[in-house]
Each structure stands twice: as structure tokens, then as C-alpha cells.
Amino acid sequence: xxxxxxxxxxxxxxxxxxxxxxxxxxxxxxxxxxxxxxxxxxxxxxxxxxxxxxxxxxxxxxxxxxxxxxxxxxxxxxxxxxxxxxxxxxxxxxxxxxxxxxxxxxxxxxxxxxxxxxxxxxxxxxxxxxxxxxxxxxxxxxxxxxxxxxxxxxxxxxxxxxxxxxxxx
Numbered sequence: 072x073x074x075x076x077x078x079x080x081x082x083x084x085x086x087x088x089x090x091x092x093x094x095x096x097x098x099x100x101x102x103x104x105x106x107x108x109x110x111x112x113x114x115x116x117x118x119x120x121x122x123x124x125x126x127x128x129x130x131x132x133x134x135x136x137x138x139x140x141x142x143x144x145x146x147x148x149x150x151x152x153x154x155x156x157x158x159x160x161x162x163x164x165x166x167x168x169x170x171x172x173x174x175x176x177x178x179x180x181x182x183x184x185x186x187x188x189x190x191x192x193x194x195x196x197x198x199x200x201x202x203x204x205x206x207x208x209x210x211x212x213x214x215x216x217x218x219x220x221x222x223x224x225x226x227x228x229x230x231x232x233x234x235x236x237x238x239x240x
Contacts (some may be wrong), residue, residue: 095195096217099194099195099204099212099215100213100214100215101211102211102212103209103210103211103212104118104194104206104212105118105119106128108157108185110183111169111170111173111182111183112181114181116157116181118206118210119210122208122209123208124153124154124155124208125153125205125207125229126154126157126205127154127204127205127225128157128194128206129141129157129204130159130185130197130200130201131158131160131200131201132161132200133160133164133168133169135200135201137200137218137219138200138201141201141220142176142178145158145180145222147222148222148226149178149180155180156178156181157180157181157182157183158178159183159191160182160184160185161197161200164184169184198217199218201216201218202215202216202217202218203216203220203225205232207232213229213232214228214231214232216228
């Protein structure tokens, strides 16, 4: 029951953000966001520290079935030498519950819990989950994906950005 209430709450939060003038994907593509967040491993993640590599920023939640399905493919992307992945856990959850979930579904990339009432300003509040951003090696948003995304779709967006000359790598 708690999961259903939480899911509904986040869905409503996303809809409120969407009606409050949240930026569209096309408005964010081409921008150079700044993002620095503490991660569960204590290392932290600063987008500026990853220049020269592609960065995938994925908003997700433990109750989101498509988000869970993405974890193995995002982990495969994180295994590449030219890609960093960051998971932004966008939900209200106790740390012990999140740790237990991650034990069952271990990502091979850092996870940062996000305060749903005060999310990072680098990107618009997600209108739904999952929500994924692709940042090029120069730190510029190359693409945004609303809803589930595959490794192949992200890799194609990387190829497209490089071919268009909008990616530095």
C-alpha cells in the first residue's frame, strides 16, 4: 500500500511540475548543466569532473518497473571506458530500504538519493520516471529520454550527436 501511495504522490508531483512551466527536453538539450550530488558510496558526483566522457544521468525509483529493467543496461554502459552513469533515486525512501533494494538489483554505477521536494536544479523535475539525460564529453546535454530507454538508444544518441558535431568525443 505504501508503494502505491508513494507512486501516486510522485506522479502527482511530476504532473504539478509539468504544469508549473517545467522545461521541455528540447529546451534542455544544448545547455551545459552543473550538477554536484552526494552519492551513497560517499564519493559524490560532480558533472564537471567527468569532462571528456559521456555522462548518463538517470532519474529512477525503486517502485518503477521500467526503471528496474534499465539497471542492467545502464550498468553495461557504465562498464564502457568512455561513459559514466549516475542514478538519481527520485523518491522518499528510508536508507535501509534503498540499500536492501540495491542489494537485490545492484547497479555498477553510483546512486545519489534526491530530495523530491528540493531536487537538483541542473535538470527539470521529472514529469515521470524513468527520465534520462545524455551529456556529451564537453558537458553539454546531447539528448533527453522521457520514459524507458535502452543501451542501444543511448548509444545511437551518442553516435548522432558525434555525427552532428555537437559532441566533443
